[in-house]
Amino acid sequence: MHRTNIYLEDAQIELLDRLAQGEGISRAELIRRLLDRSLVGDDRDLAADLEAIDGSFGALADVGDLELDRRPDDRAAHLERVWRLGT
Secondary structure: OOOOOOOOOHHHHHHHHHHHHHHOOOHHHHHHHHHHHHHHOOOHHHHHHHHHHHHHOOOOOOOOOOOOOOOOOHHHHHHHHHHHHHO
């Protein structure tokens, strides 16, 4: 294994640490896993995501009408956060 130093923004460190803590792994291990997924094109997570989506289809069918308290800009703000995570 080789040591590599990189410069990250504060927001990137915070997100990495939150994700690592949630998975119970170190920041370094999380970065290695993210690199592996990106460099190797690991689509196992995509397959699991699609399976979860398929499995959840109709899960709220018996709930009836859901009232969502969303402002018009909430979707745009969410998409912006997701986009920043991918860049």
